[in-house]
Amino acid sequence: MRQKKDDGPFDGAERVAANGLLHRRLFLSGGTLAAGAAALGGLGTATPAAAQGVFPDWRLKPGKSFTGYGVPSRFEEPVQRTFTARAPSYPSPGAGSSRTPLHLLEGIITPSGLHFERSHSGVPDIDPEKHTLLVHGLVRQPLLFDVESLARYPTVSRIHFIECSGNSGAGWGVNPPVGPVATMHGLVSCSEWSGVPLSYLLDEAGIDPAAKWILAEGSDAAGMSRSVPLSKCVDDAMIALYQNGERVRPEQGYPMRLLLPGWEGNMCVKWLSRIKLTKGPTHTKDETSKYTELMPDGKSLQFTFPMEVKSTITRPSEGINMRGPGFYEISGFAWSGNGKIKRVDVSADGGKSWAEAALAEPVASRALTRFRLGWQWDGGEIILQSRAVDETGAVQPTREALIAAKGIKNAYHYNGITSWEVRASGLVKNVWA
Amino acid sequence: MSGRKAILAGAIGAALLVPAAARAVDPPKTGRPAPADLVKLMDISIPPDGTGLPAGQATAKQGQQVYLTRCAACHGERGEGATNDRLVGGRGTLTDEQTFKTVGSYWPWATTLFDYVRRAMPYNAPLSLKDEEVYGAVAYVLFLNEIVGENDPINAQTLPKVQMPNRDAFINAFTEPERR
Numbered sequence: 001m002r003q004k005k006d007d008g009p010f011d012g013a014e015r016v017a018a019n020g021l022l023h024r025r026l027f028l029s030g031g032t033l034a035a036g037a038a039a040l041g042g043l044g045t046a047t048p049a050a051a052q053g054v055f056p057d058w059r060l061k062p063g064k065s066f067t068g069y070g071v072p073s074r075f076e077e078p079v080q081r082t083f084t085a086r087a088p089s090y091p092s093p094g095a096g097s098s099r100t101p102l103h104l105l106e107g108i109i110t111p112s113g114l115h116f117e118r119s120h121s122g123v124p125d126i127d128p129e130k131h132t133l134l135v136h137g138l139v140r141q142p143l144l145f146d147v148e149s150l151a152r153y154p155t156v157s158r159i160h161f162i163e164c165s166g167n168s169g170a171g172w173g174v175n176p177p178v179g180p181v182a183t184m185h186g187l188v189s190c191s192e193w194s195g196v197p198l199s200y201l202l203d204e205a206g207i208d209p210a211a212k213w214i215l216a217e218g219s220d221a222a223g224m225s226r227s228v229p230l231s232k233c234v235d236d237a238m239i240a241l242y243q244n245g246e247r248v249r250p251e252q253g254y255p256m257r258l259l260l261p262g263w264e265g266n267m268c269v270k271w272l273s274r275i276k277l278t279k280g281p282t283h284t285k286d287e288t289s290k291y292t293e294l295m296p297d298g299k300s301l302q303f304t305f306p307m308e309v310k311s312t313i314t315r316p317s318e319g320i321n322m323r324g325p326g327f328y329e330i331s332g333f334a335w336s337g338n339g340k341i342k343r344v345d346v347s348a349d350g351g352k353s354w355a356e357a358a359l360a361e362p363v364a365s366r367a368l369t370r371f372r373l374g375w376q377w378d379g380g381e382i383i384l385q386s387r388a389v390d391e392t393g394a395v396q397p398t399r400e401a402l403i404a405a406k407g408i409k410n411a412y413h414y415n416g417i418t419s420w421e422v423r424a425s426g427l428v429k430n431v432w433a
Numbered sequence: 434m435s436g437r438k439a440i441l442a443g444a445i446g447a448a449l450l451v452p453a454a455a456r457a458v459d460p461p462k463t464g465r466p467a468p469a470d471l472v473k474l475m476d477i478s479i480p481p482d483g484t485g486l487p488a489g490q491a492t493a494k495q496g497q498q499v500y501l502t503r504c505a506a507c508h509g510e511r512g513e514g515a516t517n518d519r520l521v522g523g524r525g526t527l528t529d530e531q532t533f534k535t536v537g538s539y540w541p542w543a544t545t546l547f548d549y550v551r552r553a554m555p556y557n558a559p560l561s562l563k564d565e566e567v568y569g570a571v572a573y574v575l576f577l578n579e580i581v582g583e584n585d586p587i588n589a590q591t592l593p594k595v596q597m598p599n600r601d602a603f604i605n606a607f608t609e610p611e612r613r
Contacts, residue, residue: 092517142469144466144467201464221553223559223560225478276476282548292603294527302603302605409532
């Protein structure tokens with residue numbers, strides 16, 4: 001690859017916002033990144049090369065045989081969910097969460113073993129042959145469904161994020177969190193989910209016209225339960241049986257979970273074992289004492305279900321630092337519980353000027369959407385931000401605007417703009433800006 | 434907008450609840466009738482009107498012992514919190530700089546306390562308390578919060594009538610989607 005100057009082959013690319021943000025067309029047609037790959041050729045291939053150490057060890061002997069279930073390379077071992085380690089004496093070790101290492105992932109699908117976890121009393125070890133789903137309450141006929149029998153219904157597959165409504169909650173705090181993207185945003189993941197539309201099962205049981213809500217309950221030791229409006233249940237709710245092509249992982253609700261596209265992860269009840277049709281909400285612990293939004297006037301918003309439009313840059317970010325001036329790809333996720341992402345803008349001057357990022361296909365409704373933008377960093381200290389807009393026209397707010405509207409005691413539904421300070425040293429830090 | 438929304442435009446009638454794409458097929462009916470006694474045993478959720486609350490009762494005085502033996506290790510002897518949530522006090526702090534969201538200061542319904550204690554507590558042995566022990570633990574936590582008296586019987590009739598201090602501070606933010 002020939003380089004015109006120290007700062008690389010994109011020196012001539014069109015700059016569309018301050019501090020080196022480049023036009024998104026770099027990513028719209030494959031760009032020009034592949035141009036230099038062929039230049040290295042010319043190595044000899046005669047066998048003496050082996051003796052001279054030209055080829056690595058693994059080239060010189062057969063590799064290992066087949067395995068029943070593959071795992072990542074041993075060199076990827078550091079790519080792990082993060083969680084707070086508890087002392088052995090801690091009385092409730094299974095109540096809490098683990099976070100997806102978003103800064104180490106690409107594309108939009110979260111590997112199933114890295115999907116964030118949130119459980120209230122640990123992960124149950126459920127035998128699917130002994131698990132049933134009871135549908136009862138305001139129905140013509142209460143019914144029991146087996147796991148196996150659900151596989152006989154017409155199946156739907158959709159790519160959706162699941163986000164804990166407490167995700168990014170550090171944004172309400174006085175000081176920005178220290179740590180990688182996951183420290184603040186790691187309670188969102190995205191999978192292809194396959195399963196049965198809930199409406200089939202409700203229809204089969206026969207909905208009483210008086211029913212307006214359901215109660216969904218899990219078979220974990222907490223009996224986690226949430227109320228859901230019936231309209232969502234007959235619109236796009238799914239009993240998810242598969243996650244990324246295989247059965248839903250135990251941490252995600254094996255053998256079945258409720259999936260409510262775009263709505264609070266807490267409502268997507270895992271280990272689902274009971275659905276009761278009701279006139280009104282049951283007001284469970286997790287929709288009253290938790291997952292309600294305390295406002296500055298002391299009132300609390302209850303039943304705020306959709307997760308609002310949000311985004312964050314994942315590269316660069318804390319731990320994914322700069323290595324000197326030159327070309328970089330800015331990359332990140334955007335998502336909205338209200339539909340598709342329409343646009344993501346990126347700023348390299350703390351929000352004064354914005355450049356539209358390229359959105360990578362597929363752009364699915366209520367799914368993580370990958371955005372990318374070329375950037376020529378001149379080595380100066382700047383603030384990187386991303387701002388998502390969804391198809392309803394909702395715009396991700398600044399942290400300042402969000403706090404002005406909702407105060408700082410909310411604890412849930414934080415979707416303010418994330419600011420990454422890029423220092424001259426190349427270090428990247430989460431800041432309030 | 435979508436076919437889905439179009440379906441919702443209709444009345445909530447059983448035939449209309451199946452998504453448009455699937456109406457051409459007749460889905461299997463694999464559900465088997467659930468025996469009434471099984472449904473009754475599995476149905477442990479308690480809404481604010483108290484429907485489903487079991488027989489039996491207890492006062493705070495009677496519940497103190499169960500609280501101290503089954504709850505206090507994680508929540509403190511007087512509900513002040515330990516390794517797990519504080520349950521008592523904090524009333525009037527929701528707009529203060531330091532806020533304490535407890536059963537007494539925040540929870541809108543007393544029935545939720547019965548529902549949650551019975552289904553999930555104690556952490557290491559859910560569903561192990563007898564109904565009267567649940568009533569007792571609930572009564573004691575409400576008493577510590579100065580919401581009921583020490584000798585008030587808490588049962589299926591009285592619990593739904595308990596007025597929680599923060600009940601009127603919750604705003605239902607959900608609005609049904611437009612049906613077009």
